Amino acid sequence: MDDLRRLAVFAAVVRHRSMSAAGRALGMSPSAVSQQVRLLEKDGGVTLLHRSTRKLRLTDAGERLHVACAAMVAQAELARAELHSAREAPSGELRIAATVGFARHIAPALGELLASHPALSLQLLVDDSPVDLIEARVDLAVRFGKVPDMPWAARRLGSFDWCLCASPQWLAQHGEPASPEALLGHAWVGFARTGGVLMPSFRGPAGQLQTLRIQPRIGSNNQLSIQQMCEAGLGPAMLGMVDVHEALEAGRLRHLLPEWQAGSLDVWALTPQRDAQPAKVRHAIAALGRYLAGVPGMRPPG
Template sequence: MEDLKRMAVFAAVVQHGSMSGAARALGMSTSAVSQQVRKLESDGGVTLLHRSTRKLALTEAGQRYHARCAAMCAAADQARAELAASRDAPSGELRLSATVGFARHISPALGELLSAHPALRLRLLVDDSTIDLINARIDLAVRYGRLQDSSWAARRLGGMQWILCASPDWAAAHGLPQDPDTLLSHSWLGFARENGGLVVDLRSPAGEQRALRVEPRIASNNQLSIQQMCEAGLGLALVGSMDAQDGLQDGRLVRLLPDWSFGTLDIWAVTPQRDAQPAKVRQTIAALHRYLRDLPGVTV
């Protein structure tokens, strides 16, 4: 590394035409610059500069050596410029991980950002399982619920309520339940868990806390599939308010026990590093936050 520093000093001497000029540009003393050049010559066993009281001149060996040193400095300047561009403007490939249910929001959320920055490329990995960000080289992951403790950085993008839903056909066949206890006798759809059962935490309009343990007749590791089967009349399901909006509006879903609260679900942007986030990550998080802020069924 010291050799690289001396090469940069030598290139500065040639560029500025004097030891003193290089010293001023580098924030060093003239004697320190002179020592660096002498060390290069001593280690290489050749004279790089002819010195006089008026000027410096490159030797033949010095000319060849300077060409390499100047190229090294130019490459370093280019590398710094690319880092600055990465910091200030989105570019390169953004590896984004999202659940199957959230994938439909990527286009409206990031369309404007991608259009404004042609140098930015998107690789979207859609999977409901938890992906190791480091091994999969993920820049940013959208995740739900309680996060495990880790060294990763997380920013809350928003949250949504759990809504108890059924299809209109189910409601016509079974009626609208008036009390949580009546829910235990019906078929449930739920997220697949290793311990099997589903615990439904709920709160009455008066603030009374309840917990129902149900055994889903149909379990899936994909929330979108659960919602689709609920819309098909196969049972009851908890659906996030963000995802339920369209189904409720066009009549594919009916909300059950609307005065009861079934808890909330936070939405997170997770990155594998906390500091020095590149522009592509920072601006993607900002775009997702703006999109969710205006999306029905989401609270920020």
């Protein structure tokens, strides 16, 4: 059993990239973690880690051993989760990562779940940048668009249409465009990304396709800020229908070229575990799905 413990400690050191972080995760002191790794190296007669003051680096032997250790730990965690999944109620800390624009939906989506389960707490991490679910100890992340190849589980929660918008004051100054290409000569507000170029595509009522190449004059890495600048009259912008519904209803924004389809964006729930999800995660995903089904501008997964 001591050997199994040492193998699990070694896997935790590699996973968390430091003795201290592994110790915090395991409830051990850094010196105790280091001792377990040294004993493992002594028993095996090989060096598993090269240590420096700043980082750890696996040796060839360490890399080979870690593959087996990680698989062992994963199976142990799966067995433990399966043991408790049938009777587990939502409890403990639920860590959710969401973009700034979507964060406003978390409270109404999960309010009933939190009220019904007093043993469940919530930590909401708000950031438009991608987050490492393992590094940040995130149970559930809400993300948009195409999901790249990753070791995490992804469940589609729905989708929403893009909406080409401008403020009434901008339209009063520049007039109503007759087609997407009529907007090429105007200053746009857009999402800041590598190269700074946007390529929105529009399909017209007769099936014609127009793709624009836009260099936004005003950019941001935050979709909510883009909407605010669009509402202030700084230029047209591509915005999510789920975000602008209230602004359209209130007249702060106008939907340009509503007869042209501007494409859609999928909404995903990402989790670090594919099997035997904790009850807190299962119930949170279900609550998000129910809530989003009733949000104007959202379409449920088909």
